[in-house]
Amino acid sequence: MRLLFSFGVRAALAVLAMLLTAPASLAQQPIKIGIVTLLSGPAAGPFGVPARNAAELTAELLNAGTVPAPYNQKGFGGIPIELVIVDEAGGPQKQVAEYRNLVPRVDIVIGYISSGDCLAIAPVADELKKLTILFDCGTPRIFEDASYKYVFRTGPTGTMDNVSVALYLTERYPNVKSIAGINQNYAWGQDSWADFENSMKALVPGIEVKTSQMPKLFAGQFGAEITALLASGAEVIHSSMWGGDLEGLVLQGAPRELFEKHKVILSAGEPAINRLGTRIPDGTIIGARGPFGPFAPDTELARWLRTSYHDRYHVPPNYASFKMAQAILGVKAAYEKAKGTGTAVPDQDKIIVSLENLTFEAPGGMVKMALGKGHQAIMDAAVGTTKVEGGLLKIVDIVRYPAEKVNPPDGVKSEAWIKSGLKK
CATH class of the missing domain: 3.40.50.2300 (Response regulator)
Incomplete structure (x- = not known):
């Protein structure tokens, strides 16, 4: 019995040692990103579905490490990303309820096409203290009428x-x-x-x-x-x-x-x-x-998105596709800036600090987080x-x-x- 116990302890220690020395991509759970976009209703075809397609494509190619520099490191800082996709249909009240259900399941939320939905979601994001990236909605009121810590918009306003x-x-x-x-x-x-x-x-x-x-x-x-x-x-x-x-x-x-x-x-x-x-x-x-x-400008990133998207979906990516890819790449840039050269996973506050006032390259060109105290992009x-x-x-x-x-x-x-x- 003592021999079996000793063997069991040694086996457990060996497994623990393997986990402690494993690469971060194996030891770390995937970073879960909630993607909210219109998947039903009249705006799904021209906006919501192209955005979802771009999210799935970008996540897959980031995990494979095949996105051009400066985004060629796999996933976010070597950690794979995993998407949880939610339909934006139903209006602001429904979306607030959906958002509250989504927040405990994910690390970051990226979403929202409707300006009405963005206006409703922004204060709830700060209430729940969840990093939330508005990728499309255009009303300038988000950051002109209020100030948020946990909310960013990586696309320009109307x-x-x-x-x-x-x-x-x-x-x-x-x-x-x-x-x-x-x-x-x-x-x-x-x-x-x-x-x-x-x-x-x-x-x-x-x-x-x-x-x-x-x-x-x-x-x-x-x-x-x-x-x-x-x-x-x-x-x-x-x-x-x-x-x-x-x-x-x-x-x-x-x-x-x-x-x-x-x-x-x-x-x-x-x-x-x-x-x-x-x-x-x-x-x-x-x-x-x-x-x-x-x-879009003639850059390696723009050519990557156009070619990859067309090869997968047999149509060119429209601006909803560009803006979704831009949001994901912007968060990746902030995450990896916060992580630096260390091995520790950055916490949400460090990512927020890195995203504020960040300038990053996207398939549509350079993006500057220059308005809304560094939370609103201009292009x-x-x-x-x-x-x-x-x-x-x-x-x-x-x-x-x-x-x-x-x-x-x-x-x-x-x-x-x-x-x-x-x-x-």
Whole structure:
């Protein structure tokens, strides 16, 4: 019996020694990342599913160590990552409940397309003290109206989108005299129209606002609003619509010559390129919520995402895909900065400190966590115009605007900055 006991002790000690000397990737449990994106409903196809696809692809290739430098170390600091994916559908109240259920199951949360969901989730993230990365939603209110320790957004706000299309429009059509808008009636649509309207008033004093149509989110049918726009006589029509609403506007407006009789701006129109193609009329001004999709720079990281994504899913990655990959890579950069050259796993507070004010490279270009006390990203903006050639839709006359030109200084609200005349 004593011999068996001695043997058992020696075996247990041997196993313990193996665990203590094992590589971190074997001894350490995977880092669990909650991914929240729209997997059902009208925004799933153009936004949510491409974002989920990019999350799964990026995680797989990071774990394999096949992402280009500076992200070629496997996983996060050699530790594999594991995704827990949640559907964002259902609205803010449901998402808060889903978030509370998700937090105990994961180490980090990355998610949210809807601005309404982001506004609801941010204070709960600080309440629960869980590092949460907003990857897409565009309302600038997140960090302009509040301050958070545990919340970051690695993508730019809608302010940049609407300032850049206003600059683009006035540079090409300096004699424009009137505008109108059709935007979804919630935080994103309201903020986008306000930013565009105020940018135009700053750039073209005396500009006339003919009408602002605000249909409810995911209304899908816009017959009455299109009639009002056609009757308005506005030279330019602005829309920040996305998802099924954007597609509905294009498919219902084009046959009624909305795009022929007016210069139409789609500030978040890039995802429609893959889905609608040549049904988007010639001469439409298109934005991509940043330098994403066909607007991305020609870098090794951009080529990696385009090629890997297309090989896996047989379509190009759109801006939702770019922004999801960007969020994951940003967290990886912060994690590995916090970890340094040591072997100890960094705690959440160290990762937060590393992510604040971080500058990192992503497939869309350089990302600077420069606003919201280092919690809000800025990037260069890109805008172009559609043109059908050889049966294909192309983006031509692309202009890039430096991040500092299309974003307010830190601590200044977007609305005040725009109304000041975009002064730095």
